[in-house]
Amino acid sequence: DAGxxxxxxxxxxxxxxxxxxxxxxxxxxxxxxxxxxxxxxxxRLIHYSYGVKDTDKGEVSDGYSVSRSKTExxxxxxxxxxxxxxxxxxxxxxxxxxxxxxxxxxxxRLTVV
Amino acid sequence: xxxxxxxxxxxxxxxEAPVELRCNYSSSVSVYLFWYVQYPNQGLQLLLKYLxxxxxxxxxxxxxxxFNKSQTSFHxxxxxxxxSDTAEYFCAVSLIRRKLTFGTGTRLQVTL
Numbered sequence: 342d343a344g345x346x347x348x349x350x351x352x353x354x355x356x357x358x359x360x361x362x363x364x365x366x367x368x369x370x371x372x373x374x375x376x377x378x379x380x381x382x383x384x385r386l387i388h389y390s391y392g393v394k395d396t397d398k399g400e401v402s403d404g405y406s407v408s409r410s411k412t413e414x415x416x417x418x419x420x421x422x423x424x425x426x427x428x429x430x431x432x433x434x435x436x437x438x439x440x441x442x443x444x445x446x447x448x449x450r451l452t453v454v
Numbered sequence: 455x456x457x458x459x460x461x462x463x464x465x466x467x468x469x470e471a472p473v474e475l476r477c478n479y480s481s482s483v484s485v486y487l488f489w490y491v492q493y494p495n496q497g498l499q500l501l502l503k504y505l506x507x508x509x510x511x512x513x514x515x516x517x518x519x520x521f522n523k524s525q526t527s528f529h530x531x532x533x534x535x536x537x538s539d540t541a542e543y544f545c546a547v548s549l550i551r552r553k554l555t556f557g558t559g560t561r562l563q564v565t566l
Binding site for chain 2: 345372374376381382383384385386389399431433442443445446447448
């Protein structure tokens with residue numbers, strides 16, 4: 342299995358509080374992604390990174406920010422959590438964008454109450 | 455823009471029966487195509503991918519998919535399913551130097 346660790350695996354938080362999810366990889370892959378998974382929507386890309394300090398928005402980036410200060414770590418922050426951000430969040434990594442396999446973490450289940 | 459449509463949200467099938475999960479994509483340029491599987495409470499795992507060459511692609515666990523450019527389809531098939539194939543299956547597409555776009559998923563439910 343690819344070395345991807347997401348933390349925490351489960352979290353319950355209150356509306357309006359900041360939340361940070363962490364993705365850590367040991368594969369030295371250049372590309373890292375954050376997706377959210379919701380019933381009926383499949384996986385939707387939130388943000389992705391193509392190198393240290395190089396990030397870009399995905400299709401559902403509003404309310405989220407990311408940071409990548411080291412190759413191995415990609416952080417997703419919800420500045421002020423809302424109930425609509427209750428979801429399962431997946432981190433993924435890939436060596437390149439062009440046609441290579443993306444490896445996924447185990448997911449983080451976030452509940453905003 | 456690229457998009458992926460999985461026409462069936464759920465597919466019930468009996469064990470040892472054949473199955474086809476449908477996937478259509480829209481893109482004006484060449485794409486790379488993937489099928490991923492997600493078992494309960496787990497992340498996604500690559501089943502197979504089409505980059506170029508033969509339009510029939512074989513993957514893990516006995517699955518295969520056929521790329522049909524004229525119909526812009528990439529349907530997933532297995533001639534005989536097992537209970538352990540019960541999972542959610544996602545079709546995905548990427549353009550050159552672009553990230554993956556996923557379909558909404560098809561839940562395959564295999565029963566005895």
